[in-house]
Amino acid sequence: MSTSTSARRGILMDLFDDRQQVRSFHDRRMPKLYFEYKSQYYEGYMSHYWYDGFRIMTQQHDLHLQPGDELSRIGLYEYDTDKGGHQFIVTDVSLSVDECTLIIAVKLQGAESIDFLHQHIYAVILGNSPLHRFSQSEPTPFPSFVGRKHYTKDAVAARQQWLEQFTSNTLKHVNQSLFHEQPSILAGNIENYIGSIQVPLGITAPLWVRGTYANGHIPIPIATTEGALISSISRGAKACNAAGGIEVHVLKQTMVRAPVFFCEDMSSAIRLAQWIDEHKVSIKAEAERVSSISKLITLHTYPFADFVHVQFGYETGDAAGQNMTTSCTYVACEWIASKVKHLAELKYVRYIIEGNQAGDKKVAYRSFIGGRGIQVNASIHIPEAILKQTLRVSVDQYMKSWYAAEVGAMQTGMIGHNVNFANIIAGIFSATGQDMGSIHEASCGIFKARREGDGISFHVQLPSLVIGTVGGGTSLPTQRECLEMMGCYGRGKVYKLAEIIASACLALDLSTSSAIISNEFVKAHERLGRKSEGTGIRRSDIKPRFFQALLGEAYGKVTSFELTPLNTDSSVITNMLKANNSSFQGLHRYLLHLQPHLQQEVNLRHTSSTYLPVILKVKSNDREVMDLGIGIAKLSGDDRLSGLFESQMHIFGFEGSHVREITFYQQAPMTLLQYCPHVYGVTCDEDKEAYAILMEDLSSCSHLGTIESLTVWDEEHIDYVLADAAKMHALFMNKADELPAVLQLDRLDEYSCGDATELLLALTEYNYERYPTLISSHLYHLLRQFIVQLPSHKQRMKQYHQTITHNDFNPRNLGLRSTAGTKQLVVYDWELVCYQNPQHDCVEFLSYTVGVNASIQQWDTYIEQYRLYLEQASGILLDREEFEQITLLNALELAAVRYNLYLLANNLLHLSYMETIYQNLSRYILDKVKENPRLIELQPAN
Incomplete structure (x- = not known):
């Protein structure tokens, strides 16, 4: 079957979630058809259809059909569809209840016949089916990209082309977008990007705001398609300015998250609530551990039945904070669960991160009363003279009408009472990159009018204003410009933005309510729109x-x-994937019971019995691994970091990792495989997403999986590894062309490294803030300098000797096999294998094994020994000074890329060995740079 046919059939099957599903036409909507039987034509109607067949109803009683008969031709009258040459087999013939209609069930046999049924019958009849678009051409699958490729010009063009073909429409305006030149900046804001919806942007007349943070006349950008909206705001601004400006004040900021903890009974739930109340200080410390911005300010428990709702209230700085507080709450919940699961009297069962009590993106009384996001008040007194002159309404007229409006609000059960705060919220949110899902909760506020003195005092409260001036979409080009128009972009500006929004809400409601009361209001129409079976290997x-x-x-x-x-x-990644989706992925040890063939008493490697110990490695695909990385980044609470991860995580080398190891074991020469476990067989089924390796059980090897006990690595055993690693690296030193084609692995070039600069810098800054005792100021600036110059350093590294490297060369993935009285290196988990400097493996291994008190002299001794081993094995003279320079560059790359990622994960996983290996590597880097600063100076490329 061709690829295009297979892809088409996948699309065709989308019509049928279940192949046995039967669908029926309405009596007056049955398609009329004709069919040929024994050279005679008959008429009828299609009454039902399913995946590989349909039912015909005909009143031609002279037709004598039997199950097994074949209809040689079928056609549709209305659609001029006529086709022969397919097997239309009759499977059932019966009479209707009134015996007036003959009912014939027909089934098609063979893939091409079923193809015809879908393409030329179903798609044509249904008309609105997406299959109809492909009736004249080969359908293509929806273009899919991962990592940085998802946010490239080629990916955008592929999606646009697919959409035009699929819908038969031409994209004339959607693809006119400023993001086309650099679609990668959209990472973290949107997926499957094809273009922009250009919502018109207007500016209000300057509004006089008198707040603590916003003080002056401020023009406000509003993105909207509603005519007269900005004019109405500007009219309200005119009246407010004439009255001396709007007084506004932020009351508080509280972003709420509300998990639920389940126990076995009500008494346990009440005791758990008491336990949580008694440990608020510790819970606060845990919640704030993953964010230097979020501060837990309230913590309340609400036991009910056998569960407890827990409301966490945070201050979130200048970010809206939904993602940030989710991360903080998750860490706090994990800590609570780890403590209470051992307390028998609490009978703890489990928790879920959200119990629908936070009010996130919902209109809720709790948010209305207690506040969610920023709570802000605004007030102004408008004298009657201004009301009459500008708004054409008197005090008496306004107050009497407003009384009726308030009664109407109460009778409808309105939560909050205002005219149209939502217009301001939606317009400013759209313009400034806020979360559009929070519009309705942010719009749930109070607008009140009270007769006072010579006019009316108007008061506004927005209790749940969920906004930010950093993170989310605020840094996109046009959104940033809109924030900058108001002086609200960046840190320290969120309260100013809140004051402006509250003031604008007052101005608009004042104008709109006056227009309604004076019968000058003409309602505008608001046009808003929004646009198989299990896979993998299971237990x-x-x-x-x-x-x-x-x-x-x-x-x-x-x-x-x-x-x-x-x-x-x-196995960090495997265990996180398991915890995330309860999958069967990872390493599993089995003892296979075998019955040998005749004349084959023993043909088993490593055993003389009919038992074979094996390790089954069930692999996840690269998308799952990359999604895991993005998920870890999101749990950091830094929106920009998670967005950069999605577009630039190619730097970590995970793309294609799910098949790379399998390909390596299948194609690598025996000279290289002698350093690997024996592999009995592999599975690589892309359609089913099933990837597995069956290999020998390495339990008899020493030093295997010693990541938690690194002290076992003494000089003798380190030397065994360095000697064999040198022999392994020497096999294909500068011989990339001699590798099988599938193993000619491209290492990231300098341009790809440059594409990831923003991510590496953001990651370094984040880890520097989280680990001030681990990453010194000197190391931080050194890493930043290296990352900025990474493309040039990478070019220099590529000009040096390169070979096949394991690229994850540490005690998690290697051991020593006893052979003929000596030790031989055995290395597994080759999913990151690549072609690069051999020093990369060497320096990674030493960072794990040299010991916490190792001096720079010890490092130098090991590296020099490895250089001599490599020189001897390869027959290539390796200048010591140049060798050390490239070693240092590889150490810096390891720290800036791989270990930066590990530190991010360590923030949540608390890897026992992480700080030790990072300290080892950083000490080597700092000592070598101190010893000779010129080691990492850029040199002109040859």
């Missing part, structure tokens, strides 16, 4: 035939198997 798939397919016949018949214990705690 239930693990059966004798599964192992048989991987082993083949060489080892005999797999009769049964048993699962045996295996410690995989050091």
